[in-house]
Amino acid sequence: MGGHVLSxxxxxxxxxxxxxxxEKQKLNLLWVLKSFPGASIVLLHVHVPSKWIPLLGTKIFASMASTEVVRKQRKDEKEKMKELMLSYINFCEQRKAQVRALVTIRNVALDGLQQLIKKHQIKRLVLSSRSMAKQEALLSCCQIILVNNGRHISTCGASFSSSKADPNQDEAQDQYVSALSHVWDSDECLQFDTPPNEQGDEIVKEREGDAPVAHGESGSSMKDYMHPEALRQQLDSREEEVKELRRMLRRAEEDAKLALERMASLEQEMEGLREENSEAMRENLALKTQQHCAEFSPAELRRATNNWHTSHKIGGGGYGTVYRGVLRHTPVAIKTLNPESKQGPAEFRQEVLILSKMRHSNIVILYGVCSESSALIYEYLPRGNLDERLSCKNKMPPLSASDRLRIIGEQHSAVVFLHSHEPHAIVHSDLKPQNILLDANDVSRLGDFGTARLILRAGSSEEEVCRKTNPMGTMGYMDPMFLTDGMLTPQSDVYSFGVVVLRLLTGQPALGIRERVEEGMRNGGVRQLLDASAGQWPEQAEKLVQLASRCCSMERSSRPSLLAEEWRILDTLRAMAVNRLNSKKV
Structure with missing residues (x-):
């Protein structure tokens, strides 16, 4: 039968x-084009989503990954699948064939083919898979032409006929050909029989033991429809998968045992190193800070705070407690480190090294340290933090629109300054209103650099400007990509800055703010998003909402650079706000 050519x-x-x-399918397509000259070709493809999701150098079940990670993986898979199908279409079109492609998404390829055959009443199908060509579920409903490596192997299954057995069949076929011709006249050569957003993200979460049920069919009718051989193949596949998972589990248990033993040994070594290096670290820190800022004694701090009296306490959190006081005739804020805090000596040292050699009008000033008490001494900013002002704590009046726009400009300047630092850029990694402090005139200062990191700047010998580290920051403000891959970049600060800007403009809480703002923009109500309690907003504020929303894009590459020309709008707004501030002082 190998030499038989159909008319x-x-x-x-x-x-x-x-x-x-x-590459393997090209020979088979050439056989089809030669055997059916002038015929219209419809390529059928069943896209099977991967059950495994790559994450941080390993793979996990899709059901164990976060919705965002799974959605990104499915998006990548679909893009690759679309490229593949367009390559098929290209190959056929170069040979003057009319072609289009239908794609469905299923967990099992056989189920997908059954769905397409039934839905489109396919009576003849060219296959290259020998095992698939033997499936009774396919043979019972259409003619199967098996072609492998460009050779016709066999033709079997339900007989293909356009004869008188069904007088409506020719008419239906003619109507379908007309419909196909209409599609080919357009640009839509690739179509999804199952819309990509309908099943693509959820289909792999079906229970392993469930056989997919065709639309409009009950479970019992589907079992009758599937041939025992197909069910047996599915069972064999599941058993093999279970065996592989058991092997992986055994390997994981062995690795975990070795890791626990190694971890116990390392913890003993680390405890000894901590004890040996604790004093050396304090001495080293004191030496470094003496070069850049003042060293205060514990006795001075006690006198400044009336022996740490509660009346001097102005704030606190997981890192420790903040007191106000007067040191050497200067009002100061003193932050003491809580021994139980996640911010340990490393973060303490990081903040000292960064702030002690940096000066910017909108970054908090570090006056000095007390190494013995693990305390940091800053300038005192009487208006508290920006989060308290936005929530009108202690019945303070709402910040005006001009003040908010000025603060946005000030913090934009501060973050650009950090990212432009030589020879390493500084990524703050925890931008949020709680870390933006206000002086008596509501001029803002960025503080809390305990989680800041130095990274290589663009143009260095390294290929990527990023730093691999454990995710840190505050939910609602933290870059979701940083949370996923642990790669800290200046774009991580851009995301957080965008959330801060949206909070200042809208007055809404951080969690879910991007989604709410984008929905408002889609409905054409950008001005309605602006916080009415701030008073009259200039027209430019609407453009700022759109720009801040782009900063909060999920993909790093979609976020605008803080040096982009679009940010020039802040210069105008900031100048207007500064003039208004100066007029208040007069």
Whole structure:
């Protein structure tokens, strides 16, 4: 039968099932084009989503990954699948063939083919898979032409006929050919029989033991429809998968045992190193800070705070407690480190090293340290933090629109200054209103650099400007990509800055603010998003909402640079706000 060539027919529609191996399928497509000259080709492809999701150098089940990670993986898979199908279409079109492709998304390829055959009433199908060509579920409903490596192997299954057995069949086929011709006249060569957003993200979460049920069919009718051989193959596949998972579990248990033993040994070593290096670290820190800022004694701090009296306490959190006081005739804020805090000596030292050699009008000033008491001494800013002002704590009046726009400009300047630092850029990694402090005139200062990191700047010998580290920051403000891959970049600060800007403009809480703002913009109500309690907003504020929303894009590459020309709008707004501030002082 290998040399048999079917008669060409200009009105025919030939369905060809294709897989992911383009090179292997090219010979089979050439056979189809030669055997059916003038026929219209419809490529069928069943996209099977991967059950495994790559994450941080390993793979996990899709059901164990976060919704955002799974959605990103499915998006990447679909893009690759679209590229593959367009390559198939290209190959056929270069040979003057009319072609289009239908794609469905299923967990099992056989189920997908059954769905396409039934929905489109396919009576003849070209296959290259020998095992698939033996499936009774396919043979019972259409003719299967098996072609492998460009050779016709066999033709079997339900007989293909356009004869008188069904007088409506020719009419239905003619109508479908007309419909296909209409599609080919347009640019839509690739179509999804299952819309990508309908099943693509959820389909792999079906229970392992469940056989997918075709639309409109009950479970019992589906079991009757599937041949025992197909069910047996599915069972064999599941058993093999279970065996592999058991092997992986055994390997994981062995690795975990070794890791626990190694961890116990390392913890003993680390405890000894902590004890040996604790004093050396304090001495080293004191030496470094003496070069850049003042060293205060514990006795001075006690006198400044009336022996740490509660009346001097002005704030606190997981890192420790903040007191106000007067040191050497200067009002100061003193932050003491809580021994139980996540911010240990390393973060303490990081903040000292960064702030002690940095001066910017909108970054808090570090006056000095007390190494013995693990305390940091800053300038005193009487208006508290920006979060308290936005929530009108202690019945303070709402910040005006001009003050908010000025603060946005000030913090934009501060973050650009950090990212432009030589020779390493400084990424704050915890931008939020609680870390933005206000002086008596509501001029803002960025503080809390305990989680800041130095990274290589663009143009260095390294290929990427980023730093691998454990995710840190505050939910609602933290870059979701940083949370996913642990790569800290200046774009992580851009995301957080965008959330801060949206909070200042809208007055809304951080969690979910990007989604609410984007929904408002889609509905054409940008001005309605602006916080009415701030008073009259200039027209430019609407453009700032859109710019801040882009800063909060999920993909780093979609976020605008803080040096982009679009931010020039802040210069105008800031100048207007500064003039108003100066007029208040007069």
């Amino acid at each position: 060409p027919n200009e009105g025919q529609v030939i369905y060809v099932a294709v897989g992911t191996d383009l």
